[in-house]
Amino acid sequence: MTERFVTRGFVGRRGGGTDAADLRRRTPPGQYLTTDFPVLSAGPTPRTSLDRWTFSIDGLVREPARWTWAEFMALPAREWTVDISCVTKWTKLDMRWRGVSVDTLLEGVDLDPAAAFVVASCDGGYTTNLPIADVLGNQAFVAYEYDGQPLAPEHGGPARLVVPARYFWKSAKWVRGLRLQARDEPGFWESLGYHNRGDQWLEERYSDD
Amino acid sequence: MARPIEWQLATVAAVHDETPSVRSFTLDLPGWAGHRAGQHLDLRLTAEDGYSVERSYSIASEPERAGVVEITVERIPSGEVSPFLHEVVIPGDRLEVRGPIGGYFVWDAPLGGPLLLIAGGSGVVPLMSMLRHRARAGARVPTRLLFSSRGPDEIIYRVELDRLAAAGDGFAVAHTLTRQQPPGWTGYARRVDEAMLAEVLEPLGPTTRTYTCGPTALVETVANALVRLGIPPDRIRTERFGPTGT
Numbered sequence: 463m464t465e466r467f468v469t470r471g472f473v474g475r476r477g478g479g480t481d482a483a484d485l486r487r488r489t490p491p492g493q494y495l496t497t498d499f500p501v502l503s504a505g506p507t508p509r510t511s512l513d514r515w516t517f518s519i520d521g522l523v524r525e526p527a528r529w530t531w532a533e534f535m536a537l538p539a540r541e542w543t544v545d546i547s548c549v550t551k552w553t554k555l556d557m558r559w560r561g562v563s564v565d566t567l568l569e570g571v572d573l574d575p576a577a578a579f580v581v582a583s584c585d586g587g588y589t590t591n592l593p594i595a596d597v598l599g600n601q602a603f604v605a606y607e608y609d610g611q612p613l614a615p616e617h618g619g620p621a622r623l624v625v626p627a628r629y630f631w632k633s634a635k636w637v638r639g640l641r642l643q644a645r646d647e648p649g650f651w652e653s654l655g656y657h658n659r660g661d662q663w664l665e666e667r668y669s670d671d
Numbered sequence: 672m673a674r675p676i677e678w679q680l681a682t683v684a685a686v687h688d689e690t691p692s693v694r695s696f697t698l699d700l701p702g703w704a705g706h707r708a709g710q711h712l713d714l715r716l717t718a719e720d721g722y723s724v725e726r727s728y729s730i731a732s733e734p735e736r737a738g739v740v741e742i743t744v745e746r747i748p749s750g751e752v753s754p755f756l757h758e759v760v761i762p763g764d765r766l767e768v769r770g771p772i773g774g775y776f777v778w779d780a781p782l783g784g785p786l787l788l789i790a791g792g793s794g795v796v797p798l799m800s801m802l803r804h805r806a807r808a809g810a811r812v813p814t815r816l817l818f819s820s821r822g823p824d825e826i827i828y829r830v831e832l833d834r835l836a837a838a839g840d841g842f843a844v845a846h847t848l849t850r851q852q853p854p855g856w857t858g859y860a861r862r863v864d865e866a867m868l869a870e871v872l873e874p875l876g877p878t879t880r881t882y883t884c885g886p887t888a889l890v891e892t893v894a895n896a897l898v899r900l901g902i903p904p905d906r907i908r909t910e911r912f913g914p915t916g917t
Contacts, residue, residue, distance in 0.1 A: 467680065467767055469716040471759040474724060475751045492715075492725040494751065501887040504775050506894035506907045550727055586904060616891055654774035668772060670675040 485555070488545055490662040493553040499608075500552055501616045504650070508585035508615075508636050515620060517604065519567060521581075521642035522574035527567070531620070535606075537562045542603055544626035546633070547662040559624055561605035564597045567640070577642035581649065582623050585636040590649035591658070592625065592632060594642070601627055604637060629660040629667070676769045678715065679703070683764045684739070689827045693793060694757055695731060695743045698766065706734055708804040709777035709797045709882065709910075712742070712770030716752060726752045729796040729884075729910075730771065733803035740768075743827065745793040776910045778882060780805060784812030785875035789863065789893050791819045791885025795827050797910060798884060802842065806835055816844045817871045819863050819889060822851035845871050863889055865896035877901050884910040 476482065489495055512531040520526040529537070539562050547553040564580075573594075580592045596602070602625045606613050613619030618635030625632045631651045652658050657666040665671060681698035688694050706712075710730055717723040732741035746757045760766070778786065778801045786805075788798040795818055805814060820826045826846065836844045847859030847867065859867055872879060881902055883893045890911045897907045 467717060467765075468719055469766065470764055472716045472718050472755060474716075474718050474722050476722065492723075494724060494726075500911070501891070502911055503909060505909055506898050506904050507891065508904075551725055616887065650775075655772065668676050 488555055489553050490547050491665045492667075493547050493551055493662065496552040496554055499554065499557075499617065500548065500550070502548065502550060502630075503616070503635065504588075505586060510585050510620070510636070510638075512620060516638065517567075517621070518639040519571050519642070520639065522577035522644060523571040523642055524574065525571055527571050534562070534604075534621070538566055542605070542624070542626075544624070546624075546626060546630055548630040549656065549660070549662075549667050553662075558609050559603070559605040560607035561603040561621070561624065563600050564602040564604070564623075564640070565600060567604065568598070573642060576644040579643045579646045581641045581643060581647055582634040582637050583639050583641065584634050585638055588634055588636070588650050589647075590623075590632050590634045591647055591652060592628070593646070593659075596628065596659075597625065601625065627661065629657075629662050631656065632660050676772070678767050678769045681740070681766050681768050683760055683762050683766060685762055686760065689743060690825050692746045692825070693743060693827050694746070695741055696756065696760065696766075697732075698740045698742065698768065699738065700740050700768070701738050703738055703740060704771070705737070706730055706740070706771035707774075707777040707779055708734060708800040710771035710773045710800075711797070712740065712768050712772060714742075714752070715767040715769075716755060717767070724751055727772065729800070731796045731799050731803075733800055733807050735804065735807040743793065743796045743799070776882065776884070776908050778804070778880070780808040780810040780812075782880065784814060785879045786812055786814040787872055787875055787879045787881045788814070788816045789818075789868070789881065789883040789885070789889075790816065791863070791889035792821070792825070793827060794883075794885030794889070794910070796884075798882060799828055799831075801882065802832075802835055805842070806838070806840070811841045813875055814842045815871055815875060816842075817847070817863065817867070818844060819847045819849060819885065821849055823848060823853045823856075863893055865899065868893065868896050869900055872897075872900060872902075878906075880906050880908075882908050882910075887911050 515531045518528040542559045545555045605624045606621045623634045623637045681700045684699045685697040715725045728742040731743045747753045852860045
C-alpha cells in the first residue's frame with residue numbers, strides 16, 4: 463500500500479563514487495553496512511570445554527558420524543571470505559573465517575535418499591533448519607576461526623555453522639551437530655515469527671514475507 | 672499462508688526528550704495489531720528518489736495503549752536514522768513502520784515472576800514496556816530493575832521509574848552510575864558485576880525470570896553472572912545492541 467510513500471525531509475547519507483556504488487550493490491535490501499561485529503543471542507553464552515566437545519551427524523544417514531575436537535581439527539579445512547547479513551539489519555562485508563565445509567562433513571555418512579532437510583543443534587538448546595540444497599555445494603561451513611583467531615564464545619565459539627546466503631540466525635552459534643530429516647522442522651527463531659528460509663536478498667525476514 | 676507483517680503509516684502524535692541524547696516518539700497507529708511487552712518494530716525512511724533505510728526499535732509503551740505505540744531512540748551521532756528522527760521529525764509527520772516483531776524477549780503478566788530486569792542505557796526501552804504493562808495490568812509480582820547509566824542526566828525514564836517504585840506494588844529500582852555521580856549519591860557507582868547482581872537478586876530468589884538488554888559487554892557480564900548465581904539458562908533472556916550506527 464505504501465510503495466510510493468516518501469518520508470518528509472529524508473535525504474539519507476549516501477556516499478558518492480564507484481566505491482559507494484559497489485558497496486550498495488553488495489548490501490541486501492533494508493540492510494546497512496557496519497564495520498564492527500555485533501553480538502546477538504537470546505540467552506547466556508554456553509561454555510563447553512574442548513575435551514567434552516563433539517560434533518555429530520545423525521538422522522537419515524546410513525552411518526552416523528561423530529568427531530572429537532581433535533578429530534574435527536584434522537578434517538580438511540579452508541579459508542572463507544564472505545558477506546554476512548543479520549535480520550537486525552546490519553551487513554558486514556568480507557568476513558574472514560576458517561572452517562570445514564558441510565560437504566566435507568556429509569561425505570562419509572552416505573545420505574538416505576529421503577533426507578531433504580538439516581536441523582542444526584547447539585549447546586544451549588538453539589536449533590535452526592535448512593533444506594539440504596541450501597547447505598551443499600560449499601554454501602555452508604562449520605567455522606572455528608574468525609579473522610585469524612579462535613572463534614570467541616560470544617560469537618559462537620568454539621564452532622558455529624556459517625551459511626552466508628541466509629540471514630545470520632541460520633548460522634547457528636555453538637553448533638554441535640546436524641540431523642538429516644525427511645520433513646522440515648522449524649527451529650528456534652523460525653518458530654518465533656521469523657522466516658523459514660531467510661534469504662536476505664529476497665528480504666525474507668518474518669514468517670510470511 | 673498468513674499475510675506478511677504489513678508496512679503501515681504512523682502519525683507522530685508527540686515528541687519529548689528523555690535525556691539530552693534520547694528522545695521518545697508517540698506514534699498513532701490505528702491499524703496496529705497489538706504487541707507484547709518486549710517486542711520491537713521496524714521503521715523505514717524513504718527519500719524522494721526511492722532510496723530507503725530501515726532500522727529496528729524496541730517498543731517502549733505497554734500493550735494496553737490501543738492504537739498507540741511509543742518508541743524511545745538514542746541519537747547515534749554517526750548514524751543515518753537516529754539523527755534524522757531527532758533533528759527533523761516533528762508531530763504531524765508520518766513514518767512507515769511494521770511489527771510487532773520478536774517472540775522470545777517478551778514478558779506478559781500471566782507469566783508471573785519474580786522478575787529481575789537489567790538494563791544498560793537505552794537497553795531499558797523494552798524493559799520499560801514490561802514495567803508499564805505490569806503496572807497497567809495490576810500485576811504485583813515482585814520486580815526489580817537494575818539500571819546502569821553513565822551519569823545522572825542520562826537516566827532514561829527517571830521520573831516515571833521513581834513514580835512506579837513509589838506505588839508500593841512490589842517494584843523497586845536500583846541505579847548504578849558508571850562515570851559520574853552527583854554529590855550525595857547513595858546508589859551503585861560502578862559497572863554491573865556479579866556482587867551487585869547477587870545483592871539485587873537476593874530478595875527475589877532462584878526462580879526469578881530475568882531479562883537483560885544493553886550493550887554487548889554488559890549483557891555478556893550479566894548473563895554469565897546469572898548462570899553462576901544459579902538462574903536456569905531458560906530464565907536468562909537477553910537482547911543486545913552494539914554501536915552499529917555507522
